[in-house]
Amino acid sequence: MNLTFRLLCYTVFIWQVLSANSGYKSHLFCYYMKDCQQDPPRDGNIRLDPRFMQAAVQARGSDVDKMTSGSGVNGFYRPRSALARAMYEKQHNDRYLQELDQNEWYRVNKDRLTPDLIKKFVQLYPDEETKAFLSASIDKSSWVWTQIWYLLAKAVLRHFWSVTDINGWLGRGSMFVLSEAQARALLRVTAHGIGAGALVDVGAGDGEVSRRFAHIYPHNYATEISASMRKTLADKGYKLLDTEKWHHYRQFDCICMLNLLDRCSKPKTMLKQARDALAPGGVLMLALVLPYKPYVEVTPDHKPEERLPIEGLYFEDQLAAFVKFMREEAGFDLVSWTRAPYLCEGDFAQAYYWLDDSVYVFKPTAVDPN
Secondary structure, three states, X not given: OHHHHHHHXXXXXXXXXXXXXXXHHHHXXXXXXHHHOOOOOOOOOOOOOHHHHHHHHHHOXXXXXXXXXOOOOOOXXXXXXXXXXXXXXXXXXXXXXXXXXXXXXXXXXXXXXXXXXXXXXXXXOOOHHHHHHHHHHHHHHOOHHHHHHHHHHHHXXXXXXXXXXXXXXXXXOOEEOOOHHHHHHHHOOOOOOOOOOEXXXXXXXXXXXXXXHHOOOOEEEEEOOOHHHHHHHHHOOOEEOOOOOHHHHOOEEEEEEEOOOOOOOOHHHHHHHHHHHEEEEEXXXXXXXXXXXXXXXXXXXXXXXXOOOOOOOOHHHXXXXXXXXXXXXXXXXXXXXXXXXXXXXXXXXXXXXXXXXXXXXEEEOOOOOO
């Protein structure tokens, strides 16, 4: 029975590799090129335009292993087995990740920033907690049978559940934005002391992003629409609030909206709710992937009802546009900000994935009593 099950898994896995891995193979190199990034869903997978593949390969031509083989084309080694090809290409992609300069994730072009934005910028680096997450992702992506199980389960469950529900049930696809030390570096520049009161993570997912620093505050709350994710949050000690009425429950000293505004239907409404729910001296910690490309999982056309006025060709241009909107329309003043990678656990194709995240700490603008 065990042998039959393994043969069945192997057969389905080969089918999955043949049908889906071609997409991975065409896009993985391009994922590292910022100008090729398009609309990746938040499940750790990417779907990019295949036309970028050749340019990406040419850009990294010196990094490609030229292994001579009689059966290869132009001297390149290419395994015949689908499973062997998948493992070979994963090894190739993971080797690229090992050689990657991770400091690039945190750098900005200050020539494109105003003096005020430069003054409030907090320079971060990949610290030990960040490296530990990456190391764990690398190890987990090498668990062959676990990754096969993920592929099988996702192939079946995607017909009934959303990607978020599937990841919550499987316990995979955890994200990372800031370590505790990095979060403290952003928060310490606020006039309001940290470490007292309550924190709420709105749209918390599995809670892994805020878990790393939520304990700074003694009382932790969360909201989440996914049933499987809510169970995970409850198991981690979060007190769950209603997704529609959370801002009426109490006032919070820190409200986290981490990579939520580009994934919810009404981001402007969410920001108004956050402003109403902040305690005196409280702060809004917000993360937003740039370039801004909203994608709403729960709407039929995957478009938001409210779109943020973010425009610009470069990361710094879009960041400035968002800060301007927050000040002039949403009623928040920028306290500090940084650039950091939005990391996600990988899969059988690659050890981990990332997007460019802009992370901010805001406080409500002073209201004129007149």
